[in-house]
Amino acid sequence: MKFIDEFRDQTLARRLAEAIAAEARPERDYRLMEFCGGHTHAIYRYGVQHLMPPNVRFIHGPGCPVCVLPMSRIDQAILLATQHQVTLCTYGDLMRVPASGRQTLLKAKARGADIRMIYSTQDALRIARAAPERQVVFFAIGFETTTPPTAVAILTARREGLKNVSVFCNHVLTPPALATILATAGPDGVRLDGILGPSHVSTLIGSRPYNVVPERFGIPVVIAGFEPLDVMQSTLMLIRQLNSGRCEVENQYRRAVTEDGNRKAQALMAEVFKVRADFEWRGLGVLPESALTLADAYADLDAELRFPVEAAPTKEIRGCDCPSILRGVKTPTDCKLFGNPCTPENPMGSCMVSSEGACAAYWSYGRFREPNASLSRTA
Amino acid sequence: MKFIDEFRDQTLARRLAEAIAAEARPERDYRLMEFCGGHTHAIYRYGVQHLMPPNVRFIHGPGCPVCVLPMSRIDQAILLATQHQVTLCTYGDLMRVPASGRQTLLKAKARGADIRMIYSTQDALRIARAAPERQVVFFAIGFETTTPPTAVAILTARREGLKNVSVFCNHVLTPPALATILATAGPDGVRLDGILGPSHVSTLIGSRPYNVVPERFGIPVVIAGFEPLDVMQSTLMLIRQLNSGRCEVENQYRRAVTEDGNRKAQALMAEVFKVRADFEWRGLGVLPESALTLADAYADLDAELRFPVEAAPTKEIRGCDCPSILRGVKTPTDCKLFGNPCTPENPMGSCMVSSEGACAAYWSYGRFREPNASLSRTA
Amino acid sequence: MCLAIPARITAVHSTSDTATVALDGVSKEISLALVEDAKVGDYVLVHVGYALNTISEEEAARTLAMIAEMGALASTDDTP
Amino acid sequence: MCLAIPARITAVHSTSDTATVALDGVSKEISLALVEDAKVGDYVLVHVGYALNTISEEEAARTLAMIAEMGALASTDDTP
Amino acid sequence: MIADRRFPVRLDLERGTLELSHGSGGRAMAQLISELFQRHLDDELLLQGNDQALFQPPPGRLVMSTDGHVISPLFFPGGDIGSLAVHGTVNDVAMAGARPLYLAVGFILEEGFPLADLARIVESLARAAKAAGVAVVTGDTKVVERGKGDGVFITTTGIGVVPDGITISGDQARPNDRILVSGWIGDHGVAILSQRENLGFETQIQSDSAALHTLVASMIATVPDLHCLRDPTRGGLATTLNELAHQSGVGMQIRETDIPIRSEVAAACELLGLDPLYVANEGKLVAICPPEQATRLLAAMRAHPLGVDASIIGEVVEDPQHFVQMETGFGGSRILDWLVGEQLPRIC
């Protein structure tokens, strides 16, 4: 697989590991946040962390749209499907996310709600065209990477005059989240020395929006690809910046990211969406101007307006450390629920649901390094 | 079972058989038409014909609403269910009746049409109440016995304001059919000496409507119950009338039939239905004033108006002798298709479908008396 | 198609104009919309979930007696 | 959630603004609505059925060369 | 019960429902098997956790039989699909004169089905198997999407061993043989129908669902020369007699008045326009034996709790047409044909 296999090469990996070991200064540590769950997943799946010297530490960030979605939004989606009897379409990632009362979209489906897993917004349109008498709602979620496909679907629905399509919009913006984490760094927050930036997001928005990070917070950023060599090279690039006292946005993922990003996609997003005044991020709280909703000209396609539901305010699971983990303050094993009862089969928090969540990645790939690795406390 | 078991008594049957044998005059024969399929069924199922002397012969009449329904009406019902995507409810008797192109309601259901077998018009109403968004059509069929329950359903739908209920009406009237048969008796028709009258019809309309038969055609009638002793007693009553030269309507089924019938039910029918100008009877042709449709005040509940369909004119199966059998001119074994290919599994004509049809009754209960009883010609 | 069975009314539910009828240990709800004054203990003729008519016990007995009588005539000279 | 895979365009269907892409013997229809001037032979980054961007072969080669170079520095004094 | 470290959180057997993951082969399935199935099905071979069971059968000829069970409703008076799935196959094994030994059980379950109901069914299946002395040695579980199944389907396959000298088969009926039934006919089908809401009738009738192999054992102990045995399930007594007549190339002559039918069954059938001779049974058998053995066989049957109402209902006759004829209670005579169409959908 071109552009994939080359970036998983074992020999290059060993050499990069040696370079990192050689260049990382023993007298200090390097606390590097991988913002993105894709990086977290790659780090655990390929065992990247075991190739690092002990003073180079990866801190998991909030870069998983599933993990940061508040429970109340899933509640709302379930109510939408059951009370309004619509066909609710969504990506597979959301199907097992816990809602209130141990509900999930999957369980709602098993009990009879018409919930479909789709692979593309085009599928939702196909479903809507095939059953004009049914209302089809697309439960949209994702960062800037996943937002433009939703925009295309909305524009297509408008152009074709599909009256039975609407969107339950949960698209969020990465820069505000990053800014919040950095702003709360400090005594009760997390100390970060560098950021591995979300490169698929930058494919769309470019690298420029991250300039604010070195400028305002004095922390270097490397826009990093998702293959393991990408992660390792980016790590070394951050170490070199730190060692040399530089502080800037560098782009490791030059093969797909430019400073400007994809202007066509940006224009489509600007046409269809507007920024919400504020939006709740799980773990980070309510962040201003951190999410999108449909622009006024497309408000008739907004499922929240078309099918109003009232979801009771939800409480997060007691004892779940997701909020702290998403801000990089804690690691999965700090959580008392990790492994018992919280496992991917019975996730208590969203970090255990998405395979990109820090808890799930650690559980699935990394827990054998723990002293009592099964972590079951029932025996 | 009170009022049932007593009328199936073997000892009384033997004695009645002896009385009939004693009283039937050897010099003549007695050609008695049981108008009703219920009688045909009883005669074969209990073996009544084998208790008769050879000169007392039962001629099967057209008294089976399934048997006399033209194929085009089934075609229409299938189109109704498939083209208009309605829920079509009907009695089980109709499910296997052949339509054009080897179709049946059962096959249409197997291919996905929403066709439900019900046991009462109340079931159709229940289905309609439970799914107000679906149109529910009751495929109504039957003689005067079965018509009043349809009337009650129509009145209930009107009273409850059920907007999703309508009726595809195929109710027919027995006296016109009987008159047609008797009017065509003669050289190319059938000679009849007496009539076993349909007693469950008379439960509703009384015995009086049959007075026309002795008066106009000079043929005696006995309104006969459906248990085998009822049939035998009625036979003896006819023989006695014929022997004594009387010619009148007698009522053997006095336990449930009066001269006047059920006036309440008659009033409901009069309220809801009106007589059609004419209607096709399978085997008998188009008979004037022989069927009912919804009265003008209830025309909005008429499925033929609400869901117009155009069924192509149908041809009856070539070689099927149903028309002659229904008029008493032929018996099942006269038909070249009887037994091969026509069997209850593969009925070619409607007389093989209903268990009250002459062909089906003979096939299912009586064919072992035939010289080559399996009647299969494939071996 | 005109299958109708005699069954005994065991309960009348006047609000819904229905009744429970029994036939040898089997009970069933039917509509009384077509009959008047049906009461517990009456036998009615049940067809597609409706009572068509009540059944007269006296007439039934009379019919059976007549059958017996008609048969008796023949069987007097019959020694089975 | 942001899983995106590089695949090669093997056919462009301009009327529907879609393309067929191939990845080692697997082919798939995707939308080109988000990219401009993508043509057969180009590699695009595929995400939820859409091409997000084209991939620069030169930049990829450059990155790999740089990785090799960065590693080479360390491994000069390394005899495995 | 020792907690399995693989499953820190127990299945919610009260309010939980089946999900596709319970059939996906992964940890959720392992947990379903461990916490629900193996709680009731505890045969040593099954607990080994292999995909197959290994055993040394006793010497002798074996019989094998399989039946899918797709009944609706799943719970009915006198049983449920769990016990039925045991009886349905145990009886087919027993109808060769065999002693049932091993059972394999395959579940096809519908997404969304309540775990509590599944547990009741599995418990009932286990109880019925224990009562019948058969070991559930291997099994399989699939979960299909909602709308692609009907709650629970169970396919059971049984193996039994046939005593030496016994040869019972549907082709052994000979003219003049006697035909017996082991008891009341039609109970199961009417009990199931009484649960169908749209039929709207009620009775006290219970399904006769039962394992017949001990009855068979005492029958062959008394009359080793038994010719045919068959359980008149789908299609009822009438169809079973036709099958045997066809298979043996004979005719049959039976007497309606000798067929045991409860008055409630007869009444329910009158109301619905059905014939009890076509209604399914799940705990009855038809036996055909040489004429001189018939009274001994009848006595042996009546001495067994499942055969107290047994009756000799007719004879095998020569008939190139293989008709089953019946002398009616009314004194006439008629054919008893194969079931036409489907009288009772989905009852076993």
Place this chain on the structure above:
Amino acid sequence: MIADRRFPVRLDLERGTLELSHGSGGRAMAQLISELFQRHLDDELLLQGNDQALFQPPPGRLVMSTDGHVISPLFFPGGDIGSLAVHGTVNDVAMAGARPLYLAVGFILEEGFPLADLARIVESLARAAKAAGVAVVTGDTKVVERGKGDGVFITTTGIGVVPDGITISGDQARPNDRILVSGWIGDHGVAILSQRENLGFETQIQSDSAALHTLVASMIATVPDLHCLRDPTRGGLATTLNELAHQSGVGMQIRETDIPIRSEVAAACELLGLDPLYVANEGKLVAICPPEQATRLLAAMRAHPLGVDASIIGEVVEDPQHFVQMETGFGGSRILDWLVGEQLPRIC
């Protein structure tokens, strides 16, 4: 073929569809069995028409296994539900080292399903059984209402005989044993997924569905001391290894680079975000043997057409936690856990 006088009109195998009556036990069912099933399934025992099959098994220990098959789509590149239903059970029998002998087949069919498709499936099943040398000796057919099934479900149950001296079971893995797979991993699951329209991808990959008992026979002929065999079906290789580790109370250490995975399979999995180690196989096996036998076993496997791509993928290790660990191609190390949730719904 002599026309059966019971059925004057032949089934319409071109345009006909299943009706409930075909499962009702009556004449319509007898005709379906006679004209469709028995046309292809012509084992003498089955043709006898009894509800069970009677046979004298060869001496030795027997194994029994059952599997329900609920695959969608029913026809796929490299097979269909008919052949799959044979392979799925033959393989479970073979995984005890047994020679498969007898098969029982239970169909649960949906009203409205085309008879022509059913005939293709039955024909394929019969062909696969003949090729595998197993006799279909008994069967059962049920028809459920439209919307209560999914076309065709097939539950097969197999019996086989185990050669003396062979004891293969999932609990026999011992530290230092070697772990082998018989060939390319993930083909079946990817072939099935490629047929799902909503996934919208295409490949040339065929299902590997195959009967593995002859491969097993040559393996045990070479290495009678084989410890474990299992076919990595639902849950894939990863889950099967975890099952065996759990059952034997050991850990495992495998090498990603030694696992044979086709580039198309890897590519399809990348596109869908799946891991090929969790994707189902239907013609592959995992074997565990003592370390000194591993190369002989590998050679024996590679000498068989179904094992030419066999590979030694790792070792059994001591581990109280029963982890399956994998050295990644990248040089790192990670757990290979049980399948979580359902990766591939309804594929076997």
